[in-house]
Amino acid sequence: MQRPGRIAVSLAAALLLALPVSYAAAVKKEAVKEEAPVRQKIFNAETFKLDNGLEIVVIPNHRAPVITHMVWYKVGAADEDHGVSGVAHFLEHLMFKGSEGLKPGEFSEKIRSLGGNDNAFTGQDYTAYYQSISVDQLETVMTMEAGRMRGLNPPPEQVVSENKVILEERRQRTDNDPRARFAEQLNAALYINHPYGNPIIGWADEMAALTWEKCKAFYDRWYGPNNAILVVSGDVTGQQVYDLAKKIYGPLRPVPLPERTRAAVPPLEASVTVRLEDKTVHQALVQKAFIVPSHHQNAKESLALQVLEELMAGGPTSRLYKALVVEQKIATSAGLSYQGSMWSDGDMDLYAAPLPGQKPEDVIAALDEQIRLLIKNGIPEAELSEALTRMQAEAVYARDSLSGPAMIFGYSLATGATIDDVEYWPYNIAAVTADDILAVTKKYLDPDNTQKRPPVTGYLLPQEIPPAPAEKAAP
Amino acid sequence: MRVIPALLILFIAFPAHARDKVLDIQQVTSPGGIKAWLVEDHSVPVIAMQFGFRGAGGALDPADKQGLSRMLSNTMDEGAGELDSQAFQKELRDLSIALSFGSDRDDFSGSLKTLTQNKKRAFELTALALTKPRFDEEPVQRMREANKSRIRSSLTDPDWITARIMNDRAFEGHVYAQNSGGSLSSLERIGPEDLRAFHKNNIGKNNLVVAVAGDMTKEELAATLDQVFGGLPTITPPAPAADLTLQNTGKIFVFKKEIPQTIVEMMQPGIDRHHPDYQLAQVMNFVLGSSGFGSRLTQEIREKRGLTYGIYSYFIDMKHFDGLQVSTSTETKNTAEMISLVKVEWEKMKNEPISEQELQDAKSYLIGSLPLSLTSTGDIAGLLLSLQMDDMPVDYLEQRENRIKNATAADVQRVARELLDSSKMITVLTGIPENIPGAVPIEKLPNVE
Numbered sequence: 001m002q003r004p005g006r007i008a009v010s011l012a013a014a015l016l017l018a019l020p021v022s023y024a025a026a027v028k029k030e031a032v033k034e035e036a037p038v039r040q041k042i043f044n045a046e047t048f049k050l051d052n053g054l055e056i057v058v059i060p061n062h063r064a065p066v067i068t069h070m071v072w073y074k075v076g077a078a079d080e081d082h083g084v085s086g087v088a089h090f091l092e093h094l095m096f097k098g099s100e101g102l103k104p105g106e107f108s109e110k111i112r113s114l115g116g117n118d119n120a121f122t123g124q125d126y127t128a129y130y131q132s133i134s135v136d137q138l139e140t141v142m143t144m145e146a147g148r149m150r151g152l153n154p155p156p157e158q159v160v161s162e163n164k165v166i167l168e169e170r171r172q173r174t175d176n177d178p179r180a181r182f183a184e185q186l187n188a189a190l191y192i193n194h195p196y197g198n199p200i201i202g203w204a205d206e207m208a209a210l211t212w213e214k215c216k217a218f219y220d221r222w223y224g225p226n227n228a229i230l231v232v233s234g235d236v237t238g239q240q241v242y243d244l245a246k247k248i249y250g251p252l253r254p255v256p257l258p259e260r261t262r263a264a265v266p267p268l269e270a271s272v273t274v275r276l277e278d279k280t281v282h283q284a285l286v287q288k289a290f291i292v293p294s295h296h297q298n299a300k301e302s303l304a305l306q307v308l309e310e311l312m313a314g315g316p317t318s319r320l321y322k323a324l325v326v327e328q329k330i331a332t333s334a335g336l337s338y339q340g341s342m343w344s345d346g347d348m349d350l351y352a353a354p355l356p357g358q359k360p361e362d363v364i365a366a367l368d369e370q371i372r373l374l375i376k377n378g379i380p381e382a383e384l385s386e387a388l389t390r391m392q393a394e395a396v397y398a399r400d401s402l403s404g405p406a407m408i409f410g411y412s413l414a415t416g417a418t419i420d421d422v423e424y425w426p427y428n429i430a431a432v433t434a435d436d437i438l439a440v441t442k443k444y445l446d447p448d449n450t451q452k453r454p455p456v457t458g459y460l461l462p463q464e465i466p467p468a469p470a471e472k473a474a475p
Numbered sequence: 476m477r478v479i480p481a482l483l484i485l486f487i488a489f490p491a492h493a494r495d496k497v498l499d500i501q502q503v504t505s506p507g508g509i510k511a512w513l514v515e516d517h518s519v520p521v522i523a524m525q526f527g528f529r530g531a532g533g534a535l536d537p538a539d540k541q542g543l544s545r546m547l548s549n550t551m552d553e554g555a556g557e558l559d560s561q562a563f564q565k566e567l568r569d570l571s572i573a574l575s576f577g578s579d580r581d582d583f584s585g586s587l588k589t590l591t592q593n594k595k596r597a598f599e600l601t602a603l604a605l606t607k608p609r610f611d612e613e614p615v616q617r618m619r620e621a622n623k624s625r626i627r628s629s630l631t632d633p634d635w636i637t638a639r640i641m642n643d644r645a646f647e648g649h650v651y652a653q654n655s656g657g658s659l660s661s662l663e664r665i666g667p668e669d670l671r672a673f674h675k676n677n678i679g680k681n682n683l684v685v686a687v688a689g690d691m692t693k694e695e696l697a698a699t700l701d702q703v704f705g706g707l708p709t710i711t712p713p714a715p716a717a718d719l720t721l722q723n724t725g726k727i728f729v730f731k732k733e734i735p736q737t738i739v740e741m742m743q744p745g746i747d748r749h750h751p752d753y754q755l756a757q758v759m760n761f762v763l764g765s766s767g768f769g770s771r772l773t774q775e776i777r778e779k780r781g782l783t784y785g786i787y788s789y790f791i792d793m794k795h796f797d798g799l800q801v802s803t804s805t806e807t808k809n810t811a812e813m814i815s816l817v818k819v820e821w822e823k824m825k826n827e828p829i830s831e832q833e834l835q836d837a838k839s840y841l842i843g844s845l846p847l848s849l850t851s852t853g854d855i856a857g858l859l860l861s862l863q864m865d866d867m868p869v870d871y872l873e874q875r876e877n878r879i880k881n882a883t884a885a886d887v888q889r890v891a892r893e894l895l896d897s898s899k900m901i902t903v904l905t906g907i908p909e910n911i912p913g914a915v916p917i918e919k920l921p922n923v924e
Binding site: 315333389394 | 516518519520521560561564565568569571588590613617620621623624627628630631632633689732733734735736738766767768769774777778779780781782783784785804805806835836839840842843844846847849850851852853
């Protein structure tokens, strides 16, 4: 179970490769077209598609004789019907509870006995299942994964005990900790009328009412080869994976797929404040959350928002940390976080942890002030080019991993991006200008822009202890 | 703008590693006598270097300055030589160099990751941080506040609270009982002079251990070692702490917190990594509870009964103590049942040999899964460092594989009988559990205020 976090942010957060300097310069000047160099891809992934609609991405990596095998379904919590929140995630758990040729629990036990690891996670827009294992077991894991793509059949008693498990999961992840409850409430206030406002794990009452029939309906509607992406990274070639996939996944029949819909977030006229006071809270947290476009909705604006995030919050010398923590000394942390790898609306969060004695409202004002300063004074050229260079270095580091690249392709494709969006991300990011960044900042984050959608402001605060009654009661 | 070498954009398919050994570890000694372990891998232009300073961990913190070693790790990358905090961090950031320091109870450590193209400056900045840290008042104050903020924030985290109490009670009377992250008041007493003295006394050439993985040759590393570490002094090694016997065994401590679950931690004595039966104990624990799905604890408590989202058992390896711990959480009303179910599995493991299937599954996983944890340069350097810090031989991974291969169900049962003893468990519960006979209430969190 995971909400797409920093890794899912963007093609930006985890990616790409260094650009040849000559190309970056050419982009800036928008000139010299006849010398356009061959564009280099980051991962050199190979792609295929089976007749039944299964998309295949292969990222060869020959460092060690191992592979990561992932199947991403283009369905998540946001595709649930109203009133059955948590069904996507509960189904993910039941996928381990018995399928064609496998008894309950046998899937993971078999993977362990072959020296591998496996797990799964659910997001708002996708559900993914993965195994990391020795390359000679690729056919075995494919056969097992294909078996549960259409052949899930958990026994009823397993459904009952697993329903208890997900309720324990909710208690452990959310109900035990006021920070998690605060995040859940703020998210619900931000995404009015939109499925992203429901927690992925579900609301407790609705989770307790989930049944196999509800899971089965969801499974039958969304799980099939034509709604899935197979991603394999590791010690293989594209041809090897394609041949095996054709043999194993190829015979599966496609399913009639409903259209993916997301109710729109209506215009907001009132400003909303979410305030959670709890006596167990000892460190306050303040936050301002904005609805902004995802990469899928508006690639150009999303790229600009990714660079904005880097400028404002890319480490201890970035604008927010430097201003609020180092210079003003009013907070112990401060940042900006963009969730842009979403099928529908993305969001942007400004946040800080105020030092004791600071008024939370003043810290919010200090965050706003940094946005105003950026808009008023613009972005120095050196600051922008340094940010772009850092983002491109992230691409080299992204290649220093087996499962990381598979994750990037999985969530990118499942949220509407293309292979080329991933492979050529450095070129797209290099083309972002200061004007692009200022434009999205004004449009979505400017505290003085009354035309924009108002943000949701959040305060997680220690509960005020009521003052003790005065020693001497008034006569 | 910096020139980015064309190398970075080439995708050269290097041949796969030789596969007769788990890892091809090279031992390197610099002209100046500094030693390191190296695994070369030129497939990605990245270098990971990790290093440790033996004995320079939180166990050296004075009682009234708990958190000193941790604070050193927070401030050593906050300015060095001519560069103040912001200038130092800006150089790291602009060159995409990840340099950080860490501290646990026993040792101090550092981690560097750089692109090959920036390695020269990365090594210079690391040497500067190691030998000429500034400890300016501004970053020291900032890190003090960040630690206090972390502590205040952790006070809402029942897992953290439970671990704090476990350390305090299980290690009572020993320096390990201290809060190595500091307390709200002890952090106030730590200033730049304390950091300077701790650094001068405990970060030396003669308690140094180095591990490197990635895009670097043996010859190049030999020269680099002297550049990075050659300026360190020779120190008088810190006096080691005493060995520790687990305290308060048989007792159950409860910290009252109004949450819907009870957090459960149970610990009994464990086994040293140098003990001849250590690998057999790993096989036993794989079956018992380290493996998640398929382990007996998960099978009985999560899969059959739905009493938890997660339950694990794992070994604690410290210099002066070895433990075997169980961590889980369950809805409040199931607390007593949870504790007794864990003890049932303890007895079962002692009373019956594990099945042939369980034995084979454990062997295949423990041997076969190792390469999965070695797929990035940082992972590999981390393993090389931990082997050296624990004084393991360079062929340890091969020895380990042989010991596991030769294990029998009878061996595993013998070790279970010698090791497992639920009467020697100390238990800590956080929540509002009822009907726990003999429960000792904890009124106030130790070493936090």
